[in-house]
Amino acid sequence: MDIQVVEDVSLNLEAIPQHIAVIMDGNGRWAKKRNQPRVFGHKQGVLALKRTLIACKDLGIKYLSVYAFSTENWSRPEKEVGFLMTLFKSMLKKEVNDLDSNGVKIKFCGDLQGLDKGLRDQIDKAEEKTKNNSVLQLNVMLNYGARNEILRACQSVVHDVQSGQIADISKIDDDLFSSYLDTAGCPEPELLIRTSNESRISNYLLWQLSYSELFFIDCLWPDFDKKQLISVLKDYQKRNRRFGGLHA
Numbered sequence: 709m710d711i712q713v714v715e716d717v718s719l720n721l722e723a724i725p726q727h728i729a730v731i732m733d734g735n736g737r738w739a740k741k742r743n744q745p746r747v748f749g750h751k752q753g754v755l756a757l758k759r760t761l762i763a764c765k766d767l768g769i770k771y772l773s774v775y776a777f778s779t780e781n782w783s784r785p786e787k788e789v790g791f792l793m794t795l796f797k798s799m800l801k802k803e804v805n806d807l808d809s810n811g812v813k814i815k816f817c818g819d820l821q822g823l824d825k826g827l828r829d830q831i832d833k834a835e836e837k838t839k840n841n842s843v844l845q846l847n848v849m850l851n852y853g854a855r856n857e858i859l860r861a862c863q864s865v866v867h868d869v870q871s872g873q874i875a876d877i878s879k880i881d882d883d884l885f886s887s888y889l890d891t892a893g894c895p896e897p898e899l900l901i902r903t904s905n906e907s908r909i910s911n912y913l914l915w916q917l918s919y920s921e922l923f924f925i926d927c928l929w930p931d932f933d934k935k936q937l938i939s940v941l942k943d944y945q946k947r948n949r950r951f952g953g954l955h956a
């Protein structure tokens with residue numbers, strides 16, 4: 709068995725998942741604990757994402773999907789939303805070369821038409837620049853809601869039925885439908901990690917998480933690091949995934 713000691717924890721490298729989904733939650737509370745404005749937590753959250761990306765790359769994880777802004781997050785104060793949009797834009801501009809040189813393919817999922825033009829331009833550039841990279845795919849869920857994603861997929865399917873591209877509706881199965889989702893081409897996440905001790909899905913990847921292992925951990929997102937990731941992976945490796953079958 710291929711065992712590697714990573715920061716004093718043994719991990720079975722043969723059982724490393726391909727795809728990890730993360731709900732990066734708790735930035736506001738992290739800042740509040742330090743008597744700082746919520747946006748300070750969002751800035752620290754970017755650093756946690758960079759750490760996590762490097763850790764995933766080191767461990768050989770091929771897909772990382774992160775929830776950055778939900779379709780429901782527009783209901784936050786205008787100032788916080790504005791700060792987040794500016795942060796996404798500036799980070800993307802600043803980090804794209806580094807992501808590219810690390811072999812990261814970046815893909816944005818969500819209702820991107822609902823974002824401002826400047827941000828969409830940055831997104832297009834980053835996706836185009838990194839599209840042939842294959843070390844790791846980073847899916848950033850931005851203006852993302854799973855219900856919205858499923859509805860958009862349904863609209864596209866109906867469109868293709870009407871145009872005759874789908875000639876026989878009995879051919880619409882799981883695989884075909886998945887190919888209409890924003891995550892088309894990605895395997896389903898083996899596990900979901902949500903930080904900040906909230907035990908809910910908050911409209912994230914409702915289709916794709918059908919059989920994922922769920923981990924709700926105490927740590928606030930800005931504190932998340934490789935050690936936390938490894939601890940979750942160790943737990944994941946102990947789980948028995950049955951997919952409706954019987955105990956192994």
Ligand code: IPE
Pocket residue numbers: 732733734735736737738776777778781792904
């Ligand atoms: C997650 O942290 C980041 C976003 C939703 C953009 P929060 O901002 O939700 O932080 P808490 O949950 O209020 O602490």
Ligand code: IPE
Pocket residue numbers: 731732733734775776777778781906908910
């Ligand atoms: C989920 O976190 C969305 C993101 C992390 C981007 P929220 O903080 O918005 O979720 P709720 O409101 O606690 O369910």
Ligand code: MG
Pocket residue numbers: 733734735
């Ligand atoms: Mg939150």
